[in-house]
Amino acid sequence: MTEESDPNTRLLRTQKVRLIDILSADADFVLQHAHSRHLLSRPGYQQVKACHTPTEKVTDLLDHIIQRGPKPAQGFLELLKDKDLQETFPRLNELQEQETWRRAEETLRKRPQKRRKRRKTADSEEEIPPKVNRSSGPSLVKEKQLMSVARVIGRSWKEIGRMALNIPSVKLEHIEEDNSLHVERVFAMLRCWCAQQREKATAANLHSLLCQEDWNIGDIKFLVDSD
Template identity: 40%
Template sequence: MAQQPGEDTQLLKQHKATLIDILSFEPDHVRQHAHSLLLLSDIAYNAVGDQKTRREQVTHLLDNVMEAGDEKAKGLLELLKKDVMQTTYPRLAFLKELPQTSTASSRNNEEAPRAKEIVPRKRKADSNIVTEKQLMEVAKRIGTEWRKIGISLDITEVKLQQIEGNNPLDLVDKVYQMLYFWRKKQKKNATAAYLYSKLTELDEDLVPDDIDFLLEED
């Protein structure tokens, strides 16, 4: 007898058409994050990227997660509720209004208080302004394509030339000064989670796991 899908899987299925419409705006963003959280295997990650259209990519991603079981479905739903995703896809805000599934409510009373603590910590981490220490750690992981990243972060060519002139020999210092300028320019929007989102989109050589410390709470 076939096993009944769990409530998180059913929730994904219920909102599948809406999610396809929303995520098709930039499918590679959710694909990268789902892969970094092991919601997609390496094979599934490549298979999603091989689909011809954006809608087909998102459809394949959702189908793969739902077929993988309720734990993966729950992980994807939690990912889609994070600020790092909702910044890119504002229409995902409706997910935060959905009722809790029985996956969480079926836990015993001893586990319930812990669950309540976890959610605020994640939200706080997503809103933290990136620190100078974090910027330095990121700078150590960015290579010679730093100028392309800077341009994609809306830093002018004139400013990048100035940064390079001030730090002609040290690549890490160049990248750090670029990121520091970005933080100053972004002000309250320069969160660690947002920087993680931007860098994993812009730098194909940057492995998401290398900068996942940006998603951790201080």
């Protein structure tokens, strides 16, 4: 199957810009997972690893996967559905909500489902617990909530990042350099916090951290009201 006719490769290409935006929050994390699944050639891995910025690293990674053809593309889409990736990059859920992503998910699951049919007897209940676990507990903070919070945090955003969100000063300086608008800087900082916290990146947790000190920020009560 050629690259142009492969649905998985096409999906990666059409979602490339959004994936770069999402995965740049922790480029090294996704690179090491892709490498562990043998989705990159040895020269390709060294080339991506040598990139200086997270955005450049993710861009090169996606280009390399797409150029390698259908199998690596399918493997990368399966990787994006891995629990560790989902917890590290909560915004991947945005892609799953799209019709194209759901179609690709069905394609990816066809082969494993056929293999399981022969074993599907008493073991069929084993697939239920993960679904129950995902739906239980507080939900992760949403991107719209992060943007709303970003709009009410003022000039003390870097102090809040260091003191309340435990984000390194070096990371905050990079965020400031990469974003010209204040609200985008704060939003990027909050996304960085989500990537660090993974499954603990809930709206209630964020509200608790921001309310520990008098940071002179606007009303963020909506974080706990919406939970």
